[in-house]
Amino acid sequence: MKLFRKMFAEKILRFYEGTEAGISLIRKLPIVSKAVKDTSFGEKSKSRVAVGITAQVIMLIWEFIRKFLYVVIFMFIPYMIMAHFLPLIRIHQDTTIIYLFVMLSTICGSLANTTIFAMGDRDYLMIRVMLVSPYMNFLGKFIYKLVTEFVFYFVILIIMGVPVLNSLMLCVLTACSRPIGEMLAIITFDHFRGVYENRNVLNGTIMAICVILAYGLPVLNGRVSASWIYAVHPFVVLIMFVLGAGAMYFLWWYKYYRVIIREAMHNKREF
Secondary structure, three states, X not given: OHHHHHHOHHHHHHHHHHHHHHHHHHHHOOOHHHHOOOOOOOOOOHHHHHHHHHHHHHHHHHHHHHHHHHHHXXXXXXXXXXXXXXXXXXXXXXXXXXXXXXXXXXXXHHHHOOOOXXXXXXXXXXXXXXXXXXXXXXXXXXXXXXXXXXXXXXXXXXXXXXXXXXXXXXXHHHHHHHHHHHHHHHHHHHHOHHHHHOHHHHHHHHHHHHHHHHHHHHHHHOOOOHHHHHHHOHHHHHHHHHHHHHHHHHHHHOOOHHHHHHHHHHHHHHO
């Protein structure tokens, strides 16, 4: 439990913030506020816990909506546009969605949208003010991201018409690719400092290449190769699971998170 509290200190703080914001909102409502007593939201009252849980559920729903809009805008709508002109894409919706998801989320998201260097105000608060170790702060953010993405994308892919088993395998594949991306980012920081200092250019290049391949190849070929279905083959997923487990082992035992965070904080102040 102590390890859990350290690792997810930011989420616990967010729970308390959501609770206070919810109570404040309830007390401002014209009709409801009259029925609320001063003792209704005591420190250990059930009503206070209920408000906190409700606030977190609303936040999770908002995160789901954002992920859903991402898939709709960058994958489903492009598929619909291509399907209108290309019959071979129209009749292979699940394969096309899998291809777009692998290119834009599994590959591009893992390489160009890493957690380790995403230094925000919340991270500064947790590390500098709340004195949470950079190691625990990173692992908490990363594990939360893995779990929520897995659940959200699994539901969204099923809504987009991808079969349940393929959706599950694709989510496992993507979850395994995330620690690999984080590991590569750390290795780049440790051994290729020049590349790290120009990481915005690198990330932009990765995103541009993935976008061009995601939309360009199906249009040029008039279809998505049927071999992309092997991206969700159990053997491929098993190999990625082993690689992802090795990368996670590296992240768990890496010793120099404080150096990385210090550099990220320095860059943030400069910005």
